[in-house]
Amino acid sequence: MALRASVDLDEEVIAAMQGHGIIQAASDYLEERTGESHNDGALLMMQSLVDNPEVEGCLINAQWRVYRLRPNDGTLLLGDRPLIRMAGYSSDECVWALPPTAVLVAANTMRVAAKLDRPTGA
Numbered sequence: 001m002a003l004r005a006s007v008d009l010d011e012e013v014i015a016a017m018q019g020h021g022i023i024q025a026a027s028d029y030l031e032e033r034t035g036e037s038h039n040d041g042a043l044l045m046m047q048s049l050v051d052n053p054e055v056e057g058c059l060i061n062a063q064w065r066v067y068r069l070r071p072n073d074g075t076l077l078l079g080d081r082p083l084i085r086m087a088g089y090s091s092d093e094c095v096w097a098l099p100p101t102a103v104l105v106a107a108n109t110m111r112v113a114a115k116l117d118r119p120t121g122a
Contacts (some may be wrong), residue, residue, distance in 0.1 A: 055089045059096070062106035063113035069102065 003028040007013060013026045022029055085095040093112060098104040107113040 058089050058094070058108060059106055062096070062108055063110055065105045065107070065113060065116060066104065067103045067116075 007027050007030075008025045010026070017023075017026055017029065021099040027037075084097040086095045087096075090108075092109045094108045095112060095116070105113075105116060107116060
């Protein structure tokens with residue numbers, strides 16, 4: 001939903017579409033034209049990124065962790081496509097996370113992985 005909203009509310013996108021006489025939301029227009037949902041397109045894009053040798057190298061060389069949530073912690077499931085990436089794939093600050101009750105995490109550097117290893121608030 002955030003991806004749709006960021007495209008639909010972008011003033012440059014709105015102005016460009018209005019300039020072409022298109023009055024519907026950009027995400028709806030794109031879905032009608034391509035025949036695929038915005039979410040499916042984003043998922044396919046993610047797959048192509050993971051298949052990219054440069055991105056794949058970052059993931060292979062990442063510091064991998066699995067964090068398990070306790071029963072009272074709830075879940076981290078944020079949608080039906082739960083893969084989360086923070087920062088660009090080649091950034092030292094990049095973290096990939098795949099929740100919901102156990103979180104698979106890949107951090108590009110040991111320094112960032114060590115931060116994630118600390119208890120909350122530490």
